[in-house]
Amino acid sequence: MDAEPIKIAILAMGGEGGGVLADWVVDLGESNGYFAQTTSVPGVAQRTGATIYYVELFPGADLPGARAPVLAQVPMPGDVDIVMASELMEAGRAVQRGFVTADRTTLITSTHRVYSIAEKMAMGDGRVDGDQLLGESRKAARRCISFDMAAVAADSASVISAVLFGALCGAEVLPFNRQQFEHTIERGGVGVKSSLKAFASGVERARADPVTTLASDAPGLRDAAAAQARHPEVARLLAHAQRFEKSVADTAVEGIRRLIDYQDVAYARLYLERLDALAAAKGVDHLLLSETARHLALWMSYEDVIRVADLKTRASRFERVEGEASVQSGQVLQIDEFMHPRLEEICETLPAGLGRWLARPHAVNRIAARLTREGRVVRTSSVRGFMLLYLLARWRRGRRSxxxxxxxxxxxxxxxxxxxxxxxxxxxxxxxxxxxxxxxxxxxxxxxxxxxxxxxxxxxxxxxxxxxxxxxxxxxxxxxxxxxxxxxxxxxxxxxxxxxxxxx
Known part of the structure; x- marks a missing residue:
């Protein structure tokens, strides 16, 4: 027999349904006259744990007297027909490992990013350039289908695996029709309605096959001239910022917004006063003033325990987590915060005099040090845990002390x-x-x-x-x-x- 197996590699992170997607592909093949085999190779804790699922499909299972073929258990560089990646960095890893080749591979990838631990831990901006990553992935593949599948999944109240399955159907690289794909989802019997909706969106986007470009990872600065505020004092601060040259003004407007959110209007006024003092110094040009405006806003909004508590108790944060977890009506979401404040951070959160006293070596210092050796789990989805962080966040009124x-x-x-x-x-x-x-x-x-x-x-x-x-x-x-x-x-x-x- 001269037939060759169809070789498919699926790269997905934990919680994205990579295993379900692999099972769908296997069921699709087996239900339509193909031998199918799947294996998985779990990775270490990259973000939420990355896994490579490998599927091979071989025709002839429905023929009389058909003998089961010997299929490979792992993908080999240069020998993969279809690569599906649930996130753009995973597509980059597939390219790096040689799974994606220009002579044979169809690459289907989501363009959204989930930043890795290494990117987050970098002392500077450790993020990989998304546009460059997508461009290199497109160049490496015979054909590349790419769009933000996470957004499509969220709109469908489903998971990204269903969108990937739809994109696989829309790519028309497998010998199965759309009805056969849909019947596979229906046989699964779980979340069928939302999965079919996400699947349909994936099919449509894949068939459109747009040339995808990514917006810059850094949010654009708002035009200072368009800045408006209802609060009269805030309006005066924004008008003050617009006296600077445009590049400085744009940055200063964002700094004002950030510092009002961080502390209050008076704190934002101090920010502008500091910029005015620098602008009046000899030898200061627009570039130096613009860079200082940016870094000064970042420094003045330093991350302390109060800021962390504030961000973790905001309604927008709970809404975001619920959306990411795809919480359905009637389901209960439990959020545990793993916190490990050091003794130094406890001292620095106290009024200055009391903090300096606690930081000195004495009996109370030693007791506090022992209590902070172990981390704490705070359940912010409970009243007790939420109120603990909520009250700590309210201490921002005393932050200046x-x-x-x-x-x-x-x-x-x-x-x-x-x-x-x-x-x-x-x-x-x-x-x-x-x-x-x-x-x-x-x-x-x-x-x-x-x-x-x-x-x-x-x-x-x-x-x-x-x-x-x-x-x-x-x-x-x-x-x-x-x-x-x-x-x-x-x-x-x-x-x-x-x-x-x-x-x-």
Whole structure:
């Protein structure tokens, strides 16, 4: 027999129905005269756990005296006919592993992103460029069908596997008609109505086969001229921001919105006052002011325990989680928050004097340290858990009195004073110094490591401001971003002899 099996690889993350999709493909084949075999290779905890399902279909099962073929158990590079990916990075992994080839493979992928742990943990912006990832995937495949399947699944109150199954039908790469696909879903007997709706949408989008482009991962800034506000004080702040050059004004408007949401109107006013002071300094140009406006807004909205509690108790967050979990009427959603605040974060959330006292070594400090060794699970879907975080979020009214606010405010003022001084010496060096704020982000250990690297860089700048090249500071910053523990940064500082002079 000269027939060849149809080889299909399905790459999906946990909770997306990858196993159901593989079972549908197997049932589709077996119900229509094909031998079918499926295997799965679970991956490690990438996001929610990535699994490769491999299916082979071989014709002739309905022929008299047919003998079962020997089918492969895993996909081989360069030998896969159809690759289906539930998320764009999974498509990229399939291309990287050689499963997608230009001479034979049809690639069917969703264009949405679920960022990996490695992307989230990066000290800088660790996100992979989605447009580039999609472009490379399209170039690698014989044919590529791509659209946002997660959005289609959400609109259908279904899961992405049903959309992928529909896209597989619409691609017309299997020897089965649409009715045979639909009967496969109906035989499953679970969530048939919503699955058929998602399937139909997948068929239509695949047959349209549009050339897909992605919007930039970073949200676009609103035009400052279009900014409107009903609150008179907010309107005055927005009007003040529009006095800056347009690129600065756009960033400043977003900064105002962010800081009002984070704290209050007075805090946003302080943000503009700081920008005004920098703008008046000698040597400050629009680029430096624009970069500082962005990084200042980020720094002033630092992530503390109060901010985390606020975000976790917002109605919009519960609505988003319910949508992602596809909660149906009558179902109960349980949300557990895994939290592990360090003793330092507890001290910094208290009023400054009390926080400094608790941070000193004494009996109460030791008791508090023991209590924070273990993490805590807070169920925000319960009244008790929700109220615990809700009351903590309301402490933002007292944020200005906390030790963390005092520390961050002092660091920000020192940073701004340094920028004003450097602008008069070397504006390009001041610009690179402003961008070093990227190192200070997150909370807990992430914040501590980033702050340590930042302070190390600022010590270099302060010691060598008159001879340090902007390109050198940029290289040092990139080294710090590439290694959160600072090993690369320290090695580069030693190589360039930029460390502190040895004590006599």
């Amino acid at each position: 906390t030790l963390r606010f005092e520390l961050e405010n002092r660091r920000i003022e020192t940073w701004l004073a340094r920028l004003c001084n450097l602008a008069g010496i070397d504006p390009a060096l001041a610009l690179e110094t402003a961008r070093c704020q990227r190192l200070v982000k997150g909370y807990g250990d992430t914040h501590a490591r980033g702050l340590g690297n930042y302070e190390c860089l600022m010590a270099v700048v302060d010691r060598h401001a008159h001879r340090l090249a902007p390109a050198s500071l940029k290289a040092l910053r990139e080294a710090a971003l590439a290694d959160e523990h600072g090993h690369r940064l320290q090695a580069l500082i030693a190589q360039w002899a930029l460390g502190a002079p040895a004590a006599n």
